[in-house]
Amino acid sequence: MTINKVILVGHLGKDPDFRKLTNDVTVVTFPLATENLISKSGTMVEETEWHNIVLWRDLGDIAAKLLTKGKLIYLEGKIQTRSFERDGIKRYSTEIIGNYFQILGARASANTNNVQSIRRPEPEQLDHAS
Numbered sequence: 001m002t003i004n005k006v007i008l009v010g011h012l013g014k015d016p017d018f019r020k021l022t023n024d025v026t027v028v029t030f031p032l033a034t035e036n037l038i039s040k041s042g043t044m045v046e047e048t049e050w051h052n053i054v055l056w057r058d059l060g061d062i063a064a065k066l067l068t069k070g071k072l073i074y075l076e077g078k079i080q081t082r083s084f085e086r087d088g089i090k091r092y093s094t095e096i097i098g099n100y101f102q103i104l105g106a107r108a109s110a111n112t113n114n115v116q117s118i119r120r121p122e123p124e125q126l127d128h129a130s
Contacts, residue, residue, distance in 0.1 A: 004078040006096050008051060009104065010034040012071050016055075018064040028060035029053065030067070032075065032096075052095045053077075059098065072105035 013031035020026055032051045037044050053075065055063045067073065077098035084091055 006077050006079050008032060008034055008075045008096065010073070012067055012069050012073065013050065015069050016064050016067050026057055026060040028055045028063045052093065053098055054095045055098045063101065066103065071103060074102040074104055076100040
């Protein structure tokens with residue numbers, strides 16, 4: 001058995017980028033910033049790590065309506081690396097495919113208090129016991 005699960009708490013680096021694909025599927029992307037404390041020359045400094053977040057379908061629709069630059073969110077998902085070719089050079093992109101998010105902190109607006117936890121439905125498990 002293997003596990004691919006990512007949990008992040010961070011701030012949106014910009015407003016979500018909302019797109020509808022040709023088959024009418026929603027995809028929303030945005031950068032999420034997390035901070036780490038590291039020691040540099042004996043001094044503790046904050047280092048920012050940027051994560052590329054991708055939300056699909058209904059979760060993307062909801063995120064596009066509720067999330068804005070600077071919002072603090074809790075996010076669960078899985079890490080995915082894909083490759084593509086640009087100008088004859090093979091490149092790689094690592095993304096977090098989100099399946100749940102929750103708006104946190106004082107920046108969560110009052111009108112989202114009843115809809116702060118959003119989870120993408122998991123595909124039904126097939127019963128192979130028969």
